[in-house]
Amino acid sequence: MGFAEFMIKVSYFAAALLFIIGLKRMSSPRTARGGIVWAGWGMVIATVATFFWPGLSWGNITLIALGIAVGGGLAWWTGKKVAMTDMPQMIALYNGMGGGAAGAIAAVELYQGGNHGLTVTFLAVLGGLIGSVSFSGSLIAFAKLQGWMTKPIRFKGGNQVNAALLLGAFIVGMFLLGNYPAHTTLVTIFFVLALTAGVMLTNPIGGADMPVVISLYNALTGLAVAFEGFVLQNEAMIIAGTVVGSAGTLLTQLMAKAMNRSLASVLFSGFGDAAVDGGEVEGSMKEIEASDAGIQMAFASRVIIVPGYGLAVAQAQHKVWELTRLLQEKGVQVSFAIHPVAGRMPGHMNVLLAEAGVPYDLIYDLDEINADFEKTDVVLVIGANDVVNPVARTDPSSPIYGMPILNADKAKNVIVIKRGKGKGFSGIENRLFYLDNTRMLYGDGQAAVSELIHAVKAS
Amino acid sequence: MIDGFIALYIFMLAAFTGYEIIARVPVILHTPLMSGSNFVHGIVLVGAMVALGKADSTLGMLIGFFGVVLAAGNAVGGYVVTERMLEMFKASRERK
Numbered sequence: 225m226g227f228a229e230f231m232i233k234v235s236y237f238a239a240a241l242l243f244i245i246g247l248k249r250m251s252s253p254r255t256a257r258g259g260i261v262w263a264g265w266g267m268v269i270a271t272v273a274t275f276f277w278p279g280l281s282w283g284n285i286t287l288i289a290l291g292i293a294v295g296g297g298l299a300w301w302t303g304k305k306v307a308m309t310d311m312p313q314m315i316a317l318y319n320g321m322g323g324g325a326a327g328a329i330a331a332v333e334l335y336q337g338g339n340h341g342l343t344v345t346f347l348a349v350l351g352g353l354i355g356s357v358s359f360s361g362s363l364i365a366f367a368k369l370q371g372w373m374t375k376p377i378r379f380k381g382g383n384q385v386n387a388a389l390l391l392g393a394f395i396v397g398m399f400l401l402g403n404y405p406a407h408t409t410l411v412t413i414f415f416v417l418a419l420t421a422g423v424m425l426t427n428p429i430g431g432a433d434m435p436v437v438i439s440l441y442n443a444l445t446g447l448a449v450a451f452e453g454f455v456l457q458n459e460a461m462i463i464a465g466t467v468v469g470s471a472g473t474l475l476t477q478l479m480a481k482a483m484n485r486s487l488a489s490v491l492f493s494g495f496g497d498a499a500v501d502g503g504e505v506e507g508s509m510k511e512i513e514a515s516d517a518g519i520q521m522a523f524a525s526r527v528i529i530v531p532g533y534g535l536a537v538a539q540a541q542h543k544v545w546e547l548t549r550l551l552q553e554k555g556v557q558v559s560f561a562i563h564p565v566a567g568r569m570p571g572h573m574n575v576l577l578a579e580a581g582v583p584y585d586l587i588y589d590l591d592e593i594n595a596d597f598e599k600t601d602v603v604l605v606i607g608a609n610d611v612v613n614p615v616a617r618t619d620p621s622s623p624i625y626g627m628p629i630l631n632a633d634k635a636k637n638v639i640v641i642k643r644g645k646g647k648g649f650s651g652i653e654n655r656l657f658y659l660d661n662t663r664m665l666y667g668d669g670q671a672a673v674s675e676l677i678h679a680v681k682a683s
Numbered sequence: 684m685i686d687g688f689i690a691l692y693i694f695m696l697a698a699f700t701g702y703e704i705i706a707r708v709p710v711i712l713h714t715p716l717m718s719g720s721n722f723v724h725g726i727v728l729v730g731a732m733v734a735l736g737k738a739d740s741t742l743g744m745l746i747g748f749f750g751v752v753l754a755a756g757n758a759v760g761g762y763v764v765t766e767r768m769l770e771m772f773k774a775s776r777e778r779k
Contacts, residue, residue, distance in 0.1 A: 291751030303763030328750025
């Protein structure tokens, strides 16, 4: 091993170590910010070292630098610019690019043929398949969350078609293990099948399940990167890819569990597939004026705010924090209750509230705060629907039955800010809205909270 | 050379490492952590660089270049958005 090669290996080892330390630090709020910086240095070291790869011509080095400038520059610009509310789709997009890169490595190896040996070719094929599915699948996920694709496309036998596509790609891939004359054509067919499978798999999946799918593709990209790492004999790729593959798999399971959905039902059946009407609901929705609601909150001793997706769309997080401080000045104890799936991704709401500057000792998750609702004077629900629907506790026929919910209905008063009388994501009526202690405050999240601020100031 | 059982051992130990790192993570960090692990597989960039560096056909260079562009996007984009999200957690902590 020459000196350059040795130094490259040392750099990769350092990078792998820095990634692991970085990820570990990212998993605790106290050290999280430092974690990404550690991992970032790992990436810089590994990238710089790779420029010294033995036998690279100046032409190739120029091309590589150009590619990094183009891809990195575009990503830097979009990443800095994107709004916090749009984070989930950007994560999907960048993740897909990683999958695509793994696919591209496989493509270069397979198109160029050569004698790789059976195991290595097999891993190249497998990594190429997984990477390609993750690439096209993530792009569809991005398009859906960005609002470019609004209706999930489902048809009878869709699962069978997907199975056929994946199996087809796999079988064609197995032919690549032998040395067939039609090699180039076969490789092309293989990638076309794999990319189509990714599109078709993601197509039928509806919005609420999207975060789980993005997390799954994240894990799959990690796995694809690890496989291509074996192909290229690159330890950093093997270790980083495998760590992300298993961490991502666990993260996917945690997310699915937080939504009370199994991974299989996310992938193979759509949310709200069966038209459920949730039965007849007793009572009626009672409206309240913002001024009255504001007074009620100003004179409460305890208020819990339940933010939901509606808050994210309305970008109302800053206004909500302003309202919170006003109430605190009046001696009201205010806390935030966050459902694990509030926002568009588990933890997304925490990011939004952090953006507005809400200190996280005011933020509680479901288990910590659910017992407190009984002792609460006013619960303010902003654009959350399914996560506060009591039928999840009471009605076994409901599609959300069994999902853990925030017990907002147990509070003395409930104020719900909502744009209209429409139903929630799951498409079922929310019994909470019809309860005697609930009042509806119709309007856009941001505008309604502004009105509340005025009312509190005036009281 | 990494081959046979050595490869399997690396794979197994790395898989356990990933699992153990994430096992007790609080929900509030799920989004930044997903984004952060997303950044980590941006290491595919070094692979794409090698693939493009070794490519000797026009097709190989074209696909290799495409791979480098995508991989750089994965790494840089993943870093930028993760850093932005975690920066906010830091800000909210200092204000207390």
